Amino acid sequence: MVLTVILALVAAANAFEYAPGVPGNPPPDAKPDKTFLLVAEERDVVIGDGVVFRAFVFNGTSPGPLIVVKEGDVVEIIVKNMGKYTHGLSIHAANTQTSKFVGNIAPNGEGRLIFKADFPGVYMYHCAPGGHGILTHTLAGMYGMIVVEPKKGSYILERELGREPDIKVYLIQHEVYLNGRDFFDGKPAYVMFNGYIFRYLEKPIEARPGDYVRFYFLNVGPSLTASFHVVGGVWEYAYHGGNPKNVDVGLQTVTTGPTDSYVIEWRVPSEGNFLLVTHAFGTQTIKGAAGYISASPDAARTPVVMPNGPDLPMPSTVKRLIAPFEPTSEEMKIFLPGDKVVIQIVGNSFYPKIARVPVGSQVMWVNEDVLSFGAGEITGQHNIAAIEGPVSFASTLLKNAESFIYKVEKEGTYKYICGIHPYMKGELIAYQAAAAAPELGLAGVSFTVDLTALVAFGGGLGALALLVFVGERSWRKHEK
Amino acid sequence: MRNRLVLAIVLGSFILSFIIFTVFARQVEVAESVGDNILLSGRKLPGFTLRDVEGRTVRLDDFKGRVVLIFFGYTNCPDICPMALQRYAELQKLLGERQELIFIFITTDPIHDSPEKLKYLTVKYGGNIVALTGDWMELATVWNAYHVRPLEDTGPSTYMTHSALIYVGDRNHILRSIFTPEMPAEEMLREIQGLL
Numbered sequence: 001m002v003l004t005v006i007l008a009l010v011a012a013a014n015a016f017e018y019a020p021g022v023p024g025n026p027p028p029d030a031k032p033d034k035t036f037l038l039v040a041e042e043r044d045v046v047i048g049d050g051v052v053f054r055a056f057v058f059n060g061t062s063p064g065p066l067i068v069v070k071e072g073d074v075v076e077i078i079v080k081n082m083g084k085y086t087h088g089l090s091i092h093a094a095n096t097q098t099s100k101f102v103g104n105i106a107p108n109g110e111g112r113l114i115f116k117a118d119f120p121g122v123y124m125y126h127c128a129p130g131g132h133g134i135l136t137h138t139l140a141g142m143y144g145m146i147v148v149e150p151k152k153g154s155y156i157l158e159r160e161l162g163r164e165p166d167i168k169v170y171l172i173q174h175e176v177y178l179n180g181r182d183f184f185d186g187k188p189a190y191v192m193f194n195g196y197i198f199r200y201l202e203k204p205i206e207a208r209p210g211d212y213v214r215f216y217f218l219n220v221g222p223s224l225t226a227s228f229h230v231v232g233g234v235w236e237y238a239y240h241g242g243n244p245k246n247v248d249v250g251l252q253t254v255t256t257g258p259t260d261s262y263v264i265e266w267r268v269p270s271e272g273n274f275l276l277v278t279h280a281f282g283t284q285t286i287k288g289a290a291g292y293i294s295a296s297p298d299a300a301r302t303p304v305v306m307p308n309g310p311d312l313p314m315p316s317t318v319k320r321l322i323a324p325f326e327p328t329s330e331e332m333k334i335f336l337p338g339d340k341v342v343i344q345i346v347g348n349s350f351y352p353k354i355a356r357v358p359v360g361s362q363v364m365w366v367n368e369d370v371l372s373f374g375a376g377e378i379t380g381q382h383n384i385a386a387i388e389g390p391v392s393f394a395s396t397l398l399k400n401a402e403s404f405i406y407k408v409e410k411e412g413t414y415k416y417i418c419g420i421h422p423y424m425k426g427e428l429i430a431y432q433a434a435a436a437a438p439e440l441g442l443a444g445v446s447f448t449v450d451l452t453a454l455v456a457f458g459g460g461l462g463a464l465a466l467l468v469f470v471g472e473r474s475w476r477k478h479e480k
Numbered sequence: 481m482r483n484r485l486v487l488a489i490v491l492g493s494f495i496l497s498f499i500i501f502t503v504f505a506r507q508v509e510v511a512e513s514v515g516d517n518i519l520l521s522g523r524k525l526p527g528f529t530l531r532d533v534e535g536r537t538v539r540l541d542d543f544k545g546r547v548v549l550i551f552f553g554y555t556n557c558p559d560i561c562p563m564a565l566q567r568y569a570e571l572q573k574l575l576g577e578r579q580e581l582i583f584i585f586i587t588t589d590p591i592h593d594s595p596e597k598l599k600y601l602t603v604k605y606g607g608n609i610v611a612l613t614g615d616w617m618e619l620a621t622v623w624n625a626y627h628v629r630p631l632e633d634t635g636p637s638t639y640m641t642h643s644a645l646i647y648v649g650d651r652n653h654i655l656r657s658i659f660t661p662e663m664p665a666e667e668m669l670r671e672i673q674g675l676l
Binding site for chain 2: 107375376394395396406419422
């Protein structure tokens with residue numbers, strides 16, 4: 001793993017300076033109105049029936065916990081890193097310096113941020129160890145929602161009805177990728193609401209006809225644009241970013257780019273099922289982003305739907321383990337003799353993660369990760385360190401577009417990592433090319449055909465025969 | 481005459497296949513072979529001449545006949561270096577009185593890692609640690625040989641990129657294994673046992 005670091009040459013003597021009069025900065029000697037603890041760590045979470053995601057998480061789930069504050073609150077966020085790797089926090093509700101206080105927190109370290117929640121709305125927070133790591137830790141599922149509630153009666157329907165919503169639905173749309181290559185290409189394996197594939201199809205949100213529902217819809221991405229719609233409904237009022245001043249009326253969808261959000265006010269028009277979808281069918285809905293609001297006159301309402309992922313026990317049978325930075329059995333590529341073997345280093349993963357290559361192959365690793373400055377989690381520099389297998393080796397550190405070639409001379413399985421990001425794992429399985437040739441078997445006696453040896457033998461025999469032939473001719477000529 | 485023709489065809493095909501094979505094999509070999517800049521098991525670890533915390537000159541060869549572990553880091557390192565040094569400490573405990581193992585720590589931050597700071601490592605993580613520093617250029621040669629990026633930036637924030645690997649050399653300082661600081665010390669010891 002590359003490590004890194006910042007050698008602080010900064011004189012700590014000067015107090016931190018905030019620009020006066022700019023909203024968001026903590027007031028001098030501010031006492032927090034609310035304090036929240038976010039614990040960063042690495043953990044496997046269940047995201048579907050038998051589907052497990054090897055994630056980086058806040059407070060044990062992906063997405064992490066909901067944070068709700070009121071407009072004008074002085075908010076304190078404490079981030080504790082209980083994980084093995086450097087983590088951090090970026091919190092979009094804060095209009096003040098955050099990186100300095102919670103931006104890069106070493107294992108067992110702690111950071112503390114104070115800000116004033118001056119802008120009401122629905123915001124994303126996510127891990128931010130710095131640089132390249134911000135992107136890859138978000139890929140790994142480290143994000144959540146913070147809501148800054150505006151003053152009472154700010155939203156139109158609430159004012160018109162003179163009451164709070166019957167149901168509050170905090171809804172995060174997010175993507176899960178199998179590897180860094182798919183992350184680069186924006187091709188998630190799953191897209192879902194609140195941490196579980198088709199979570200509210202399996203367990204619909206219960207409502208009654210006429211219920212006033214308020215959605216806090218946040219698309220954390222990390223990369224796709226959501227188009228949030230309800231089948232059988234028109235959004236009565238929609239507030240871009242969740243700020244009551246940004247009101248739209250009568251929308252079929254709200255369109256949210258990555259980390260964009262809406263507060264939506266809507267009343268359930270009748271009984272029956274109302275399908276909540278992101279209306280991007282082929283790229284998102286079909287991959288898990290749909291759920292029901294199920295309405296009936298005597299329904300036991302679901303008063304609040306929380307956005308954090310479910311905290312479920314591990315299934316007895318894991319049908320699929322999604323580990324963006326590690327090999328899974330599904331992700332193997334077999335290279336045949338003569339194939340050019342190129343393994344990409346992309347989005348903090350090796351691609352393909354498992355490569356079967358013939359002995360004798362020249363294996364080339366190319367670093368596709370672009371951000372090459374900094375160190376540790378901040379950098380997209382990588383190397384290849386084979387730590388288990390017939391041979392151990394370590395390459396130089398590779399910046400973007402740099403490559404490393406290793407000729408595999410011994411059969412066997414090589415397990416390798418990136419020395420800078422040790423959670424990045426790959427496997428190289430070197431096989432004898434002959435083993436790929438057809439096997440001839442006779443009643444328990446079998447042998448393999450080694451094509452190379454056969455050709456060499458044939459060639460040698462030919463040369464020998466030619467010598468004999470020429471020798472014989474010249475001898476005969478001589479005799480004549 | 482007919483026999484000769486058959487023989488010639490057979491011979492010709494054998495020779496042709498031999499030539500094709502030879503040419504094909506050459507093409508495969510064209511790609512560059514393993515260069516000198518790779519740290520590879522079975523090869524000798526790159527040598528160095530540096531200084532210990534008392535200012536004495538230390539060469540890798542000084543430890544000939546003893547198994548060496550080599551790690552690069554710096555005393556302000558927040559995460560991986562303490563983890564690696566913790567393994568050094570645990571291994572020393574597991575080994576007890578046995579002194580066959582040399583634990584080398586080479587700084588990547590000679591500016592801030594004073595001899596006093598480096599000395600403190602031996603207090604905190606065990607007396608068998610050999611903490612080494614040197615002049616910038618001396619160190620740069622060693623960093624290069626062991627794939628540690630040189631200084632990236634001389635501004636207020638100076639980044640040091642290094643690979644958090646522990647290189648294991650046998651009594652002849654041939655690279656035998658590469659450990660990561662995440663490996664349990666017991667597992668490391670099992671691998672080292674064969675070399676002691």
